[in-house]
Amino acid sequence: MMRAPVAEGPALIGGACWYDLQDRVSGALRRVFLWTPPGEPPERGWPSLTMTDGNAVIATAVDAMRAQASYPGGTNLGQGVIIAVGYPTDEAFDPVRRSWDLGPPPGATYPPFWPGTPEVRTGGGAEMARFLLEDLRDFLSERVRLDPARCGLFGHSFGGLFALWLLFTRPDAFSHWIAASPSITWEDSFLLRHLETFAPAGRRLTVHLSAGEWEGSTLAPFQIGAADAETRRARLLQTRTLEAAREMSEALARLPEITASFEEYAGETHMSVLPVAVSRALHCVFALR
Numbered sequence: 442m443m444r445a446p447v448a449e450g451p452a453l454i455g456g457a458c459w460y461d462l463q464d465r466v467s468g469a470l471r472r473v474f475l476w477t478p479p480g481e482p483p484e485r486g487w488p489s490l491t492m493t494d495g496n497a498v499i500a501t502a503v504d505a506m507r508a509q510a511s512y513p514g515g516t517n518l519g520q521g522v523i524i525a526v527g528y529p530t531d532e533a534f535d536p537v538r539r540s541w542d543l544g545p546p547p548g549a550t551y552p553p554f555w556p557g558t559p560e561v562r563t564g565g566g567a568e569m570a571r572f573l574l575e576d577l578r579d580f581l582s583e584r585v586r587l588d589p590a591r592c593g594l595f596g597h598s599f600g601g602l603f604a605l606w607l608l609f610t611r612p613d614a615f616s617h618w619i620a621a622s623p624s625i626t627w628e629d630s631f632l633l634r635h636l637e638t639f640a641p642a643g644r645r646l647t648v649h650l651s652a653g654e655w656e657g658s659t660l661a662p663f664q665i666g667a668a669d670a671e672t673r674r675a676r677l678l679q680t681r682t683l684e685a686a687r688e689m690s691e692a693l694a695r696l697p698e699i700t701a702s703f704e705e706y707a708g709e710t711h712m713s714v715l716p717v718a719v720s721r722a723l724h725c726v727f728a729l730r
Contacts, residue, residue, distance in 0.1 A: 454474070454476075454499055454500050454503050455476065455500075455503040455504060455507050456476060456503075457474050457475060457476040457499060457503050457523070458474070458475050458476075459472055459473065459474045459475070460472070460473045460475070460580070461473075461529050462572075462576060462577070462580060464568070464572050464576060465575075465576055466568070466571065467568055469538075469568075470528070470529050471526055471527065471528060471529075471542075471572065472495060472496070472526075472527045472528055472529050472530075473495070473524065473525070473526055473527075473577065473580070474495050474496075474499040474523075474524070474525040474526075474527065475522070475523070475524055475525075475581075475584070475585070476499075476502070476503045476506070476522065476523040477522050477585050478506075478510070478520035478521065478522065480520075482585070482586045483588070485588040485590070485591075486585075486586040486587045486588040486589075487520070487521055487522045487585065487586065487587055487588060488519070488521040488522070488587075488588050488591035488592065488593075488726055488727055489521055489522040489523075489524060489587045489588070489591075489592045489593070489726075490502070490521060490522070490523055490524065490592075490593045490594075490595060490617075490722060490723065490726045490727070491524045491525075491526065491573065491577075491592070491593065491594050491595070491615070492523070492524065492525040492526070492594075492595045492596070492600075492719075492722070493525075493526055493539075493542075493543060493594075493595070493596040493597075493600035493603060493604070494525075494527060494533075494534060494539060494596070494597060494600050495525030495526045495527030495528075496525075496527035496528065496530060496531075496532065496533050496534065496535075497527070497533040497534055497715065498525055498595075498597075498715065498719050499523070499525040499527070501715070501716050501719045501720075502523050502525065502719050502722075502723065503523060505716075505719060505720045505723055506518070506520075506521070506523060506723055506727075509720075509723070510727070513729055517724070517728050517729050517730055518723060518724055518727055518728065518729070519727045519728070519729045520727065521723075521726060521727040522585055522587060523723075524577070524581065526572075526573065526577065536554055536561075537554065537558070537559070537561060539599060539600075540561050540562065540563050540599065541562050541563060541564070541565035541568075542565050542566070542568070542569040542603075543566065543569065543596065543599040543600050543602065543603040544562075544563025544564050544565060544566055544599065544602075544603075544627075544628075545563075545564070545566035545567075545602065545603060545606035545631075545632070546564045546565075546566055546567050547564055548562060548563035548564015548565065548566075548628075549562075549563055549564070549628060550562050550563075551563070563628070566603055566606055566607070569603065570607055570610075570611065570614075573594075573614075574611070574614055590616060591616055591617070591726065592615050592616055592617070592726075593615055593616065593617035593618070593619060593722065593725060593726035594607065594614070594615040594617070594618055594619065595619040595621070595718075595719070595722040596619070596620055596621070596623070597621040597622055597714075597715055597718055598621075598622050598623070598624055598711065599624055599627075600620075600621075601620035601621050601622055601623025601624065601625075601650075601686075602620075602623050602624040602625065602627055602632065604618055604619065604620045604623070605618070605620050605623055605625070605632060605635075605689070606632060606635060608639075608646070608648065609632075609635035609636065609638075609639045610635065612639075612640075612641045612642050612644060612646060613642055613644060615646075616644075616645075616646060616647065617646075617647045617648075617649075617725050617726045618646065618647070618648045618649070619648075619649045619650075619651075619718075619721070619722040619725050619726075620648075620649070620650050620651075620686070620689075621650075621651045621652070621714060621715070621718035621721075621722070622651070622652045622653065622656055622682050622686070622711050622714055622718070623650065623652075623682070623685075623686055623689070624680070624682070625681075625682070625685040625686065625689055626679070626680050626681055626682075626685055627680075630685075636689070636692060636693075639696075641696060641698035641699060643698065644698060645698055645700070646698060646699050646700070647699075647700045647701075647725065648690070648693050648699055648700070648701045648702070649701075649702050649703075649704070649721070649722075649725045650686040650687070650689055650690040650701070650702070650703050650704075651686065651703065651704040651705070651706060651714070651718055651721065652682050652683040652686045652687075652705060652706070652714070653683070653705070653706045653708075653709030653710050653711060653713065653714035654683075654705055654706060654707050654708055654709055655708075655709065655710045655711075656677065656680075656682040656683040656709075656710065656711050656714070657677065657681075657682075657683035657684060658674075658677055658678055658684075659677075660673060660674055660677070661710050682711065683705065686703060687703050687705075690702060690703035691703070704721065706718070
């Protein structure tokens with residue numbers, strides 16, 4: 442006969458806390474996950490990494506930090522604060538909310554994701570940016586001391602698009618920018634027009650772009666021969682995620698103020714790449730050397 446557990450309860454994310462914050466302008470609720478390293482902060486404050494799609498990345502980020510930063514001699518990873526912005530849901534993603542928040546302006550309107558639900562809107566990136574740079578930073582200033590000279594922003598997919606757009610429009614907002622599998626070709630590649638006029642404002646910035654091996658023109662082995670294989674391949678050829686990210690990195694590397702790099706993750710698709718990219722984002726901001 443199986444014995445009953447002594448106790449049970451929800452698994453906690455390595456000491457992280459969450460807070461539901463109301464946007465001072467729109468009134469929208471966003472869930473902010475916060476993880477702070479043990480001990481006293483450095484004199485300048487903790488370095489920090491802010492992440493979009495917070496519900497989907499916070500557990501991976503915290504576990505990667507706890508496992509690696511405890512052994513800096515073997516990982517080169519130092520301690521830092523993790524800030525992940527998501528939504529009041531138990532799901533990994535809120536597709537409708539993230540489409541609005543992470544879609545840079547001007548945006549557009551699209552059919553519903555599911556029958557009987559509202560149309561999907563993009564273009565709320567300016568609202569999200571104001572929340573991150575004003576509401577969120579005011580909130581954090583009362584809880585943790587952060588180093589303003591060493592702060593990163595991470596985004597995946599639409600989040601990567603948002604990160605690059607914010608880099609181009611507010612290069613002073615963060616020192617490190619990490620865009621994993623960014624949706625650069627979204628809405629007729631409008632982002633490239635921002636690149637053409639981008640001026641880093643004299644600040645040294647670090648930019649890391651990445652994508653999975655199976656985000657180019659080749660399907661993943663397990664997708665070959667599937668019923669939707671041709672549809673998937675056509676989508677890959679249209680979005681050009683791998684190629685567009687590499688080209689963006691090369692363009693940014695030509696700017697003297699930018700230290701840009703690109704990484705292709707072997708054996709990963711657009712969605713499986715996320716845990717790998719999260720760990721790499723920590724290293725981009727918190728590396729000791």
